[in-house]
Amino acid sequence: MSASTGVVDPTRRGQAVAGWILASPFVVLFLVFTAGPVLASLGMSFTDMRSTDLRSPFAVQFVGLDNYVDLVQDPLFRKVTLNTLLYLVLGVPLTMGVALAVAVGLNGLSRSRGFFRVGFYLPVVTSIVAVSVVWKYILRDEGGLLNAALGWVGINGPAWLDSTSTALPSLVVMAAWRNFGTLMVIFLAGLQTVPREQVEAAEVDGASAWSRFRFITLPALRPVLLFGAVITGIGYLQFFEEAFVMTKGGPLDSTRSVTFFTFDQFGYGNYGYAAAASYLLFLAIVLLTFFQFRLLRTKD
Amino acid sequence: MKRTTATIAGLAVAGLLLTSCGRSDDAGAGGEAQSTAIADGKAKGTIEVWAMGTEGEKLGDFVDAFEDANPDADVKVTAVPWESAHDKISTAIAAGKGPDVSLIGTTWMGEFAEAGGLMPTPEGLVDEADYFPGAWQSTEVGGTSYGVPWYVETRVLFYRKDLAKKAGWAEAPTSWDDLKKFAEDLKSKGGAKYGLNLQPGQTGSWQSYLPFAWSDGATLTNDDGTEYTIDSPEMAEALDYYTSYFDDGLSMTRTLDPGELEGGFADGSIGSFISGPWHTGLVEDAGLDDSQYAVAPLPGKDDGMGTSFVGGGDLAVFKDTDNADGAWKFVQWLSQPDVQQDFYDEVGDLPSVQSAWDTGELSTDPQLKVFGEQLKEAQSPPAVPTWEQVAASIDGLVEQASRGDLSGEDAVKQMQSDAQSIGTGL
Numbered sequence: 001m002s003a004s005t006g007v008v009d010p011t012r013r014g015q016a017v018a019g020w021i022l023a024s025p026f027v028v029l030f031l032v033f034t035a036g037p038v039l040a041s042l043g044m045s046f047t048d049m050r051s052t053d054l055r056s057p058f059a060v061q062f063v064g065l066d067n068y069v070d071l072v073q074d075p076l077f078r079k080v081t082l083n084t085l086l087y088l089v090l091g092v093p094l095t096m097g098v099a100l101a102v103a104v105g106l107n108g109l110s111r112s113r114g115f116f117r118v119g120f121y122l123p124v125v126t127s128i129v130a131v132s133v134v135w136k137y138i139l140r141d142e143g144g145l146l147n148a149a150l151g152w153v154g155i156n157g158p159a160w161l162d163s164t165s166t167a168l169p170s171l172v173v174m175a176a177w178r179n180f181g182t183l184m185v186i187f188l189a190g191l192q193t194v195p196r197e198q199v200e201a202a203e204v205d206g207a208s209a210w211s212r213f214r215f216i217t218l219p220a221l222r223p224v225l226l227f228g229a230v231i232t233g234i235g236y237l238q239f240f241e242e243a244f245v246m247t248k249g250g251p252l253d254s255t256r257s258v259t260f261f262t263f264d265q266f267g268y269g270n271y272g273y274a275a276a277a278s279y280l281l282f283l284a285i286v287l288l289t290f291f292q293f294r295l296l297r298t299k300d
Numbered sequence: 301m302k303r304t305t306a307t308i309a310g311l312a313v314a315g316l317l318l319t320s321c322g323r324s325d326d327a328g329a330g331g332e333a334q335s336t337a338i339a340d341g342k343a344k345g346t347i348e349v350w351a352m353g354t355e356g357e358k359l360g361d362f363v364d365a366f367e368d369a370n371p372d373a374d375v376k377v378t379a380v381p382w383e384s385a386h387d388k389i390s391t392a393i394a395a396g397k398g399p400d401v402s403l404i405g406t407t408w409m410g411e412f413a414e415a416g417g418l419m420p421t422p423e424g425l426v427d428e429a430d431y432f433p434g435a436w437q438s439t440e441v442g443g444t445s446y447g448v449p450w451y452v453e454t455r456v457l458f459y460r461k462d463l464a465k466k467a468g469w470a471e472a473p474t475s476w477d478d479l480k481k482f483a484e485d486l487k488s489k490g491g492a493k494y495g496l497n498l499q500p501g502q503t504g505s506w507q508s509y510l511p512f513a514w515s516d517g518a519t520l521t522n523d524d525g526t527e528y529t530i531d532s533p534e535m536a537e538a539l540d541y542y543t544s545y546f547d548d549g550l551s552m553t554r555t556l557d558p559g560e561l562e563g564g565f566a567d568g569s570i571g572s573f574i575s576g577p578w579h580t581g582l583v584e585d586a587g588l589d590d591s592q593y594a595v596a597p598l599p600g601k602d603d604g605m606g607t608s609f610v611g612g613g614d615l616a617v618f619k620d621t622d623n624a625d626g627a628w629k630f631v632q633w634l635s636q637p638d639v640q641q642d643f644y645d646e647v648g649d650l651p652s653v654q655s656a657w658d659t660g661e662l663s664t665d666p667q668l669k670v671f672g673e674q675l676k677e678a679q680s681p682p683a684v685p686t687w688e689q690v691a692a693s694i695d696g697l698v699e700q701a702s703r704g705d706l707s708g709e710d711a712v713k714q715m716q717s718d719a720q721s722i723g724t725g726l
Binding site for chain 1: 390393394396411414415416417501502503553554555557685686688689692696699700703705725
């Protein structure tokens, strides 16, 4: 049965054929509905296809990397890229920090942990549109909950969503509030795996609570933190709904994200340009994930 | 692993080859001739119709009269939600399997005609002069008409009559200077917090800014619709006038939340605003009656009526129809003045045919008469496939100007250069 002699075992061959036949429904579905559209959109990003080319989609011009070059030079695309990066850089550490703090706090609780766990997780399962609308009212200029609360202590709060400097940070805070629940549950599970003996040994040796956290808990959580950073990073790079509902990308495009830009371009019918923008975002996600793995992988 | 990479690379190359076969210039609008006239006689066969919103719901019963007059014809109406209508029509055009007739939003005409999905209107089907000129404009793509206007809407000035009286205004203003004075008086003497509410930017603000520019004589494109002419002193002057309402505190500088405008108008904090016919209902729902508010045509720059925005819906026949004759006869029937008037009674859509306004409620109701008058002086944006993108750029620059970051002159220069780089798409 060794392949080098060129003899194929007939039973094995029969099994292979049967295997392919049994796998074919999935393979066909995968090629038609997953690989096909993905490759078509990749191909589309190298053409000047517009919505008016619908009747003759193959009669478009191949433009090479023009779409990508135009994107890099497009001032609006640069702005939305900056917005998205800012959202990522502010949002991921904030969300992870809050989630870790809450998880550690809950881990120390012996009672009503379940209640708080459900409570903090609720925003995750609530519709993003409903959450955004409620937050829009909280952040309103006149009669908003936040500014009313600030008013009690004598601070005159700004129109959070109407200023180019506070709109994006407001969305970041909302996103952190909404998303830390998932990470909290993951971190809580991770905290159970921290070796109790090590913690106790350190305690006997006289290590402070901070040192125990810094040198025992955190290193033990490294894989969980990596996972958290990756999924949060991927999610935040694609942020869209919050801005779509709350600010429509404004004021002055200060909350427009790369995904929002792509959505707009598809809406304008610039299919080639929009496809190119989404592949640049895809590339950014791949790079980000790669660097996170490099940075946080387990060191022996 | 190596083999998988090779397969993926192979598929990608195949995909590229498939998508790179070169553009031919034959498809689409621009210089296409009108279709030949349809034959006389009654309509026959099945006519499939798509319509959105209320029109879609009510049209099904409304067509009974057409079927009575054309016994061999069978009209099948499908109601399509507005939200999915654009995608559905695009798909139908791409697949070549659409209905025979569809309602098309006026701003979509350019795109669908350029995609080659719509059939040019036959010679002599209807008389262009019967329609409001601005409405007819929306059917013409690259000089060819691709349908007929079905219903229209236009924007007029809504103001609080009682507050205006308190401020010493028995009549609505009729010039830009008067309008400014009017807004100031509503604020200082009428007790309103904001005299005239205008949209300070964001999606759709071009619809409130462009009427001022049109009233000043500005045009967006040259006569044959091939070049943008946005960078003009009139456009800049109109924008400066528009943004002065924000600088002077006469209009709110942020975008309103849904319901805020009607609420503010009802409690007297907003003295006036510019909007379309649907707002009469909304304002009355908010608790006002016609002793408290009134509508008036948009003021022109100097004395007289200004130019407003006209929107609405057009009826178009798909190129792939197998019953062009029946489809156009149905469109022709819906364009008759008495049918248009019946449709107004049934649905409340304002007729696009001028003579439908000569009798009945449309000719007597004082509010409706204002809309009827304004429709004679109203324009629609250029029917080019790229309009939505150009409009988005205008929205953004109106926002920058109304925040005081740009002068009117610089803003319209930027609008022009954006529009030029976007192109007309024809």
